[in-house]
Amino acid sequence: MWKIMLVDDETIIRRGLRQFIESSHSPFTVVAEAKNAGEALQQLDQLPAHVCFIDINMPNMNGLDLIGLLHKxxxxxxxxxxxxxxxxxxxxxxxxxxxxDYVLKPVPKSDLEQLLYRLDTHLQQKFPDQSHTKTSQDKPHPHRNLSGGDGTLLIHTVTEYINDHYQDPELTITRVADLFHMNPTYLSKRMKQETGLSFLDYVTGLRIAKAKEVLDDAASNIRIHSLATKVGYKSQYYFSRVFKNKVGLSPLEYKNRGIDA
Known part of the structure; x- marks a missing residue:
């Protein structure tokens, strides 16, 4: 198993990350936790790790300074x-x-799953002689297509790009079509044929799904305007309107649904 150390001064963040990592199907285990840079350096001397998840804002020494020391x-x-x-x-x-990677808290679980997938791939390339990791056949690949279909390589590549850039408020069909040297009308038609969703419906569905993941996290106290920005909307009010149209509840109502029940 690949070994991970978590460095964050918030206990609830470390606990949430540990629970997710150890309940996932990825070949990772958390071997140590630290609430500051000093603890991290001390524990790494005793418990070497392949990966270190680090928060930036910590007492005494920030995460960026800690990274500099880790490199040495x-x-x-x-x-x-x-x-x-x-x-x-x-x-x-x-x-x-x-x-x-540089990931913003709170992190949707599907984004964490994809991060672990990419980390596993990177570590297998970095340490090819270590045989304790699972093979790619053993490792589940994150669910990446909202329609569930396989589609052609072209549309698969386009949806992969959308999945990786859904947080970008400038993600438009014109921009994506230009990037892949396609006519926007042709791209829209192909996406509808192969995913069952228009470009806008695909992007909207993905963004709302990510927002729901964050709101479902009991440890998350993110403000609605911050959540809107996080999932790619410039306007909190437009995001809230789209969310309610798709979910039937406003983001705040969705977050508080268990409390009000």
Whole structure:
């Protein structure tokens, strides 16, 4: 099993990540947790890990400084930043520090599943001589097509792109069609034929599904305007209207449905 260390000063975040990782079908196990950089460095001396999930905002030393130290003391470790800050400067520094990914909290479970899938693939390439990992045949691939159909390679590639960029508010059919050198009308027709959904319906369904995952997380206290931005909407009010149209409840009503029952 690939070994993961969780570094976050919030106990509830570490607990949630541990529960998800260890209940998933991916070949990962959490070997240690730390609430600050000092604890992380001390524990890594005793419990080496392949991957370190690190929060940016921690007492005494922030996560970016910790990554710098990890590169010197544990150069083979793979770092994933999980942050509550959608900050371009943080993201830029993360790229400079060669972080594997920069993920914003709270993270939809399907996004975490895909992250683990990509990490497993990366680690198998990085450590090809380690035979304790599962093979790709043993590992479930995240469900990526909302329609459930296989489709052609072209439309599969397009939907993969949409799935990976649903948070982008500028994700339009014109932009995606240009990226794949296609006519927007032709792309729309092909998507409808192969997924059963128009481009807009596909993107909307994906975004609302991701929003529901975040709202279903009992540990999440995200504000509705932040959730709207997180799933690709510039306007909280438009997001709320679309959400209610699809779900039958407003985002806040959906979040509080168990409390009010």
């Amino acid at each position: 003391r544990f150069p083979s470790i793979v770092v994933v930043i999980i942050s509550g800050y959608d900050n371009f400067e943080y993201a830029r520094q993360a790229v400079q520090l060669q972080a594997f």
